[in-house]
Amino acid sequence: MKSKIKNAAEAVDRINDGARVMIGGFMACGSPEILIDALVEKNVRNLTIISNDAGTPGRGVGKLLSNGQIKTLIASHVGLNPEVAERMNCDNMSERLECILVPQGTLAERIRAAGCGLGGILTPTGVGTIVAEGKTVISVNGKKYLLEEPLSADFSLVRGSVADEFGNLIYHGTTRNFNPLMAMAAKHVIADACAIVKTGALEPNNIVTPGVLIDTLVGGEKPCQS
Numbered sequence: 001m002k003s004k005i006k007n008a009a010e011a012v013d014r015i016n017d018g019a020r021v022m023i024g025g026f027m028a029c030g031s032p033e034i035l036i037d038a039l040v041e042k043n044v045r046n047l048t049i050i051s052n053d054a055g056t057p058g059r060g061v062g063k064l065l066s067n068g069q070i071k072t073l074i075a076s077h078v079g080l081n082p083e084v085a086e087r088m089n090c091d092n093m094s095e096r097l098e099c100i101l102v103p104q105g106t107l108a109e110r111i112r113a114a115g116c117g118l119g120g121i122l123t124p125t126g127v128g129t130i131v132a133e134g135k136t137v138i139s140v141n142g143k144k145y146l147l148e149e150p151l152s153a154d155f156s157l158v159r160g161s162v163a164d165e166f167g168n169l170i171y172h173g174t175t176r177n178f179n180p181l182m183a184m185a186a187k188h189v190i191a192d193a194c195a196i197v198k199t200g201a202l203e204p205n206n207i208v209t210p211g212v213l214i215d216t217l218v219g220g221e222k223p224c225q226s
Contacts, residue, residue: 004167004217008038011190011216015039015155018071020048022111022156022186024179027053027080028060030171032159032192034221036060039157040067048072050153052107052178054081065097073097074151076104103131106148108181114150115184121148156186159221160209163193164200167214168207176208183209192218 012035015021021039025031040063049070055062062081064070078084078099087097102110109121122145126132136147158179160169169191171179183189191209196219199211 003165004211004214005165005196006216006218008034008192008218008220009041011035011192011218012038012042012157014188015042015044017044018046018048019044019155020153021050022153022158022182023049023051023061024156024158024175024177024182025052025055025060026174026177027077028055028062030159030174030177030179031055031060032157032190032221033060034218035157035159035190035192036063040064040069043067043069045069046071048074048153050074050111050151050182052076052104054078054084056080057083068095070097072100074100074102074107076102076107107151108178110148110151111178111181111185113148114152115181118150120150122146123148151185153182153186154188156182156189158183158189158191158209160191160193161223162195162197162202163191163214163217163219164197164202164211165217166199167191167209167211167217168199168202169193169209169211169214170202170206171208180208183213188215189213190216190218192221194221194223195219 090096161172
């Protein structure tokens with residue numbers, strides 16, 4: 001079996017300008033920092049980033065934003081990074097950020113729908129608001145719902161806590177936020193982990209993301225603090 005293990009630079013080598021990339025984590029906790037650093041170093045541009053948030057200055061997705069690599073950000077919460085508002089209102093159109101805000105539960109479910117092969121989800125969130133503009137409204141038993149389409153990507157960058165050499169992942173604490181969902185919803189999934197052990201060393205009942213979903217694996221991530 002061909003090894004999935006690479007260093008961070010090799011892992012992100014396939015990501016080119018204009019790619020659509022999911023990045024796991026929650027408020028920069030549980031984000032795949034060494035993969036983000038490698039993407040900053042590669043300096044690809046005009047990325048569409050799908051993440052829960054914009055990280056914070058110098059952490060998580062915030063590193064890509066500060067480096068001017070993000071053209072479109074699809075996220076739920078961006079208030080912890082003031083650069084989002086600055087870039088959204090930038091006078092230079094070539095540097096202006098398109099920010100598409102999605103309710104957090106809707107974001108998670110749209111990603112899950114893509115991973116599960118569903119045609120979309122029905123949610124009452126946003127009915128009767130600007131969130132509903134241009135979307136299909138479906139009535140079920142007299143209640144209105146928005147049809148939200150699946151959300152997928154070319155690449156997912158996810159962070160596990162411990163992986164085996166096949167790519168089976170277990171998660172501790174905040175590494176479980178969004179990472180398992182995003183590991184299901186991209187054409188090519190790149191995972192990093194704090195430790196990589198021999199295949200068969202993990203307790204099967206603790207595995208959350210099966211290795212069959214992981215295309216590339218990187219070790220050496222620092223442990224999360226929560």
